[in-house]
Amino acid sequence: MTVKSFLGAPTRPPLLNGTRTWDENVLSAASDWNAQGAAVQITVQVGGPFADPCGRQGRGHACDNTGPAGDNPIIFANDFCGRDFGDIIQLTNNCYQPDTGAMVNAPVFINAKVRWNAYDGRIRFDTSTGVPEPVYDIRRVILHELGHVLGLAHPDEADPPQAVVAIMNSRVSNIDRLQQDDVEGLLAIYPRSAPGPQPTPSQGCSVAPKETTGWFWGTAFAFLVVIRGIGRSAGWGHLRNRVRF
16 A cells, blocks of 8 residues: 655754654654554655545546545645635545445645644643644654554444544544554454455446546545644643544
């Protein structure tokens, strides 16, 4: 499975964890998933040809606002394809084949209007203006979003909800690395002893040439998984352990 990182570098490197680019943190987060021995590996391509994920389902868009089948870009954006982010700091738009559940593609949109850095440990705030403002750790958020690209959901929003410690929970927290439940979820989808589902199905959802002058598209559906930021009204003193995705 290949993801493409188009995040580039901050204006004033290095970041707090010593990295000099946002892309380095995508590579690091992917390495965490790859180290679990699952029958899937995430390959990170930095830069390269870019296909805008925004657009209606059709030629070049496996689902609405997902772009071509098999294409998984990670980008900074000022909005989600013309829709204001509001308090969303990052979202993944998963396109999948409903008959099999196979993932087709999953672009990741990062809200460029909020404060980002990269660091380990407790969630940080900037108090320089007198009003505490969250500074989001891009590495742990990318780690979470790559879980969605792989097909994982929020365990604490399952039916029934699971009371587990996990990077994939619907609330970002002081946890910045994969936990046992995250790994178990990954291996449930991609067992070590068997090949995992292909990220791009050969038919159904994929965009495929019908003839030299026309195209056809199978049925595919998309669903959004969002991370919500910290509202000022919540008060940062009450958010020591976790904030709402």
